[in-house]
Amino acid sequence: MVPLLKRSDIEQGFLRLGELAQERGTSVDFIVLGGTAMVLGFNARFSTKDVDIAPTATSDLQLLRELAGRIAIENTWDEDWFNDAAKGYLQGRESLVLVFHAPGISVYRPSTPQLLAMKLTAWRDDVDISDAAILLQHLTADSIEEAWKQLAPFVLPGLELKARYALSDLWPDT
Numbered sequence: 001m002v003p004l005l006k007r008s009d010i011e012q013g014f015l016r017l018g019e020l021a022q023e024r025g026t027s028v029d030f031i032v033l034g035g036t037a038m039v040l041g042f043n044a045r046f047s048t049k050d051v052d053i054a055p056t057a058t059s060d061l062q063l064l065r066e067l068a069g070r071i072a073i074e075n076t077w078d079e080d081w082f083n084d085a086a087k088g089y090l091q092g093r094e095s096l097v098l099v100f101h102a103p104g105i106s107v108y109r110p111s112t113p114q115l116l117a118m119k120l121t122a123w124r125d126d127v128d129i130s131d132a133a134i135l136l137q138h139l140t141a142d143s144i145e146e147a148w149k150q151l152a153p154f155v156l157p158g159l160e161l162k163a164r165y166a167l168s169d170l171w172p173d174t
Helices: 006-022 033-040 060-076 085-089 112-122 128-138 143-153 159-170
Strands: 028-033 051-055 097-102 103-111
Touching: 006 028, 006 033, 006 060, 006 097, 006 103, 006 112, 028 033, 028 060, 028 085, 033 051, 033 097, 033 128, 051 060, 051 085, 060 143, 085 112, 112 128, 112 143, 112 159, 128 159, 143 159
Parallel strands: 028 103
Antiparallel strands: 028 051, 097 103
């Protein structure tokens, strides 16, 4: 079983990523998704099983993978602790929110509507449901229709009905 990464583990890994990037004479930046966005952006969880990322326009994904692999070895973490497997849920781009910054590294999360749309689209388990409920509390919307207007641009094509039903399940008045 993969050990869970606590906030302190994630931040330690990110600090090391920044250090290693600086040793190479560069810096790194990326977007965190899923559980890591919930841990760093909302203090909604104590831990996550991995760090799901999506590259920014200036990201060097190969360099990120190489440096993360080195960090995995140094900490005896799972080699897949840092991965881009969830990037397929990231539809469109909106303003990003900085959640971590140190020398050599900047880490962002998607906007609340975009994260919520991702959780509603995935809707796999109790963790997604719990995360979505927290994100819904941070969404500024007076009606389910208003909420949907904010979320719809970020829902993966073909999964709109699934996301809409998931939103209906969470909405307090339905």
